[in-house]
Amino acid sequence: MPRSHLKRRVALVGLAAVLLTLTGVSVFGTVATRDAARAAQSASSVAEAYHLAHEAVGLEEIAEQQYRLEPESNARGQHAAAAQQLQSALKLIRERGNARDLSLVDLIQTLQRRYLDAVVRLFAAVDKGDQTLVRRIDMDEVQHTSVRIDYLLQQATAEHTTAAGRANARLNQVEQVVFFATLFTFAAGLALIVVFSAVAVGYQRRLMRQATESAHRATHDALTGLPNRSVFTTRTAEALTAPAEAGPSVLMLDLDRFKEVNDTLGHHYGDELLRQVARRASAAVRATDTVARLAGDEFAILLPTTGSEDAVRLAQRVQSELHRSFDLGDVTVDIEASIGVASAPADATGADELLRCADIAMYTAKDAKTGTVAYRPAMHADDSSRLLLLGDLRRALDAEDQISLAYQPKVRLADDELSGVEALVRWQHPVRGPIAPNDFIPVAETTGLINRLTLYVLRHALAQTRAWLDGGREVPVAVNLSPRCLLDPNLVDHVTRMLGEHRVPASLLRLEVTESAVMANPAQATATLRQLHDLGVHLSIDDYGTGYSSMAYLKQLPVDELKVDRTFVQHMDTDHDDAVLVRGAIELGHNLGMTVVAEGVEAGAHAAALYELGCDIAQGYHYARPMPAAQLEEWLRSRRVAAAAP
Structure with a gap:
């Protein structure tokens, strides 16, 4: 071959x-x-x-x-x-x-x-x-x-x-x-x-x-292309063992009311929304960070070597990006996100534990509707005292003999006459004795119980106003509204019904809201305030200077009164900056056509200085502490006697 x-x-x-x-x-x-x-x-x-x-x-x-x-x-x-x-x-x-x-x-x-x-x-x-x-x-x-x-x-x-x-x-x-x-x-x-x-x-x-x-x-997730839970857990474990000055942080993100998008528009729109959320979240973080989709509308973000404060700031940046409108083709939707933040080694030292802590914080944010919440060990424990306090408060509202109202006078600076009162709630517990409002009102505000408490105060305040009217005295009464109450779609109906039941003119009712309460949902809050204003109810911005202080919204609100917060009034005679802030608030209120009330007036020097600045009304311990209605009558009589004396 x-x-x-x-x-x-x-x-x-x-x-x-x-x-x-x-x-x-x-x-x-x-x-x-x-x-x-x-x-x-x-x-x-x-x-x-x-x-x-x-x-x-x-x-x-x-x-x-x-x-x-x-x-x-x-x-x-x-x-x-x-x-x-x-x-x-x-x-x-x-x-x-x-x-x-x-x-x-x-x-x-x-x-x-x-x-x-x-x-x-x-x-x-x-x-x-x-x-x-x-x-x-x-x-x-x-x-x-x-x-x-x-x-x-x-x-x-x-x-x-x-x-x-x-x-x-x-x-x-x-x-x-x-x-x-x-x-x-x-x-x-x-x-x-x-x-x-x-x-x-x-x-x-x-x-x-x-x-x-x-x-x-x-x-990886087939819909968004992001890493899945397995990869995220592995990378988190690696970040925990990597040598670094600071441990990693984990953000757990969940879309609020995402189910409504799927049910109302269909899964095609829901899928497109998830893809856009994935892109925005990835663009908002750093190249070294990992964004993963864990399940449904739940995402997680790994921030290697990032402390708790920086992690919260990054979470707020992500949240800001997600709060912009999403264009889903022929439909534009707006969503909100709840984000929980957990950081190692302060909160946990293992990958699963760190994710669990972030998950708990996320559910806390979702329940409180606060957007971003950093994990605290107290979230893991059952706050039995809070549960007991809420149960006792609910029974107190049913009992009708534990919750009472005290009234603090509001005095006109021009003639030193009574211009109205503010109704303040008091609780006499049958076992624990007096419980301070600061102890039970914040707890009630985390649940729908604050609505019942507010209606209780409103009903009894209007009943007392009717009693004063029957005695020949017109006394305008102010009642505070919490953010939950302001967003209650039935609030206007409740106010209308109670005014009719007690035969009280709407002009004698003042409802006080804070700037923060309005800014929680500006569109709905403004609409509710306009309806109340149309009824004839006078409206007041309470604690002015401590909230958002948004001029753009303030000039749009149908508000009659501006209340300067006590923290500025109490130090205006010794702190130049506080005096400037009080002067600015008075000028702003007057320029917007509002009556200006100064809270926390505790000395004659405060009253004199406020009068010189053009403030209309003062309220504070210099005039009187909050008191029962019967005691208020005695206070008024004593002032008349003092005024009539030589």
């Missing part, structure tokens, strides 16, 4: 061997990559289902505590919805999990049945007002079962997240093996024939592309 033929045969045999080897590498790479990607996707899917179940348990706890705070709310419906969400998540785990997951689901469902049975009895005790039974059921059954379910779900989530990480690592190993095997085969093929090198390059590129795409699908 000629040597050329032998070489050709050797070359053909070598080519065939190379082709066979390359085919084997290709098959191995495809199968191994597919299996590793499936394993990663399966682990991530089960971890996600456990997270949904864990989240549902948290929602059950929030709803149960909410019902204890506000039995008349729809918390029971929310609790039932959370329980149904838990069952749906457990069903997903059954479908996607292994035998161990099935056993765990059976255990959790058994515990859940015990929990639901205890909650039914707890709700019944709340309805009866039996706080002792409520606390016993909560401590002995509800908390014990809920904590155990929470622990089991948290452990399972961590295990499957770790499994997803291992699967991703396996995927990377397969990719490296395929790369080097392909590279070696390519070199051998190139030595045999140039044509074969082109074929090998084609195989190699295709294989690498498939491996990269599979790896990306296993570690």
Whole structure:
């Protein structure tokens, strides 16, 4: 056989061997990559289902505590919805999990049945007002079962997240093996024939592309392209162990009322909104930060080596970007976001714990509607004293003999005559004695109970006004409105009805609101104030100078009166800056056609200085402390006697 033929045969045999080897590498790479990607996707899917179940348990706890705070709310419906969400998540785990997951689901469902049975009895005790039974059921059954379910779900989530990480690592190993095997085969093929090198390059590129795409699908969200929970948890753990002056911070972000977008406009618009949220959040942070989509409308942001204060500032920047309108094609929508901030090592030292703390802070922000909230250890604990105080206040409002009103006079500086009074609430607890307003009003403002308290004050203030009218005296009465009351769509109806019931002219009622209350929702607040003004009710901006002080909104509000905050008045005789601020507030009020009232007038020097500055009305201890209505009559008589004396 000629040597050329032998070489050709050797070359053909070598080519065939190379082709066979390359085919084997290709098959191995495809199968191994597919299996590793499936394993990663399966682990991530089960971890996600456990997270949904864990989240549902948290929602059950929030709803149960909410019902204890506000039995008349729809918390029971929310609790039932959370329980149904838990069952749906457990069903997903059954479908996607292994035998161990099935056993765990059976255990959790058994515990859940015990929990639901205890909650039914707890709700019944709340309805009866039996706080002792409520606390016993909560401590002995509800908390014990809920904590155990929470622990089991948290452990399972961590295990499957770790499994997803291992699967991703396996995927990377397969990719490296395929790369080097392909590279070696390519070199051998190139030595045999140039044509074969082109074929090998084609195989190699295709294989690498498939491996990269599979790896990306296993570690990223298909809708937004952001990293998923598995990648985020891994990177958080790496940031916690990396040497740095400051530990990492985590932002947990959730869109408020996102379900309304899906239900009203459809999932197509909801998906587009999520894509735009992902782009804005990514653009608002730094290149070293990681933005991930965890589930539904929940996102997380990892800020390596970022302290708590800087993390809060970054969260506010993200929130500002998300509060701009979203153009979804033929529809423009506006949304709000709640963000929780947690920082290591102050709040937690592990990745799962840090995410959990950020999640708790996020739900606190969502419940309080404050936008951004940094985690505090107190959020983790059940504030039993707050629950007891709210329960006692609710019963006090029903009792009608614990809550009373005190009236502080407002005096005209021009003639030293009474121009009106401010109604201030007082609580005489049957066991604890007098409770200061600063102790119970802020607690009531976190729930709908502040609305009941305000209506109670308004009703009794108007009743007293009617009594003064029957005695031949017209005394305008001022009542404070909280931000929640100002945003109550039924407020105008309540005021109209009470004025009619007590036959009090609307001109004798003053409603005081703060700048911050108006700025919480300027459009709705302005509309409500205009309706009240149209009724004839006089309106006042309270605590002026301590809130937003927005001139643009102030000149648009139908306000009759401007009250300068006591913190400036009390030091105007010794602090030049405070005196300048008081003078500016008086001039501003007069230029806008308002009457100006100075609060916190505690000395004759204050009254004299305010009179020289042109202030209209003064209110403070220099004239009188808040007092019952009967005592106010004595105060007025004593002033008449003093004025008539030589």
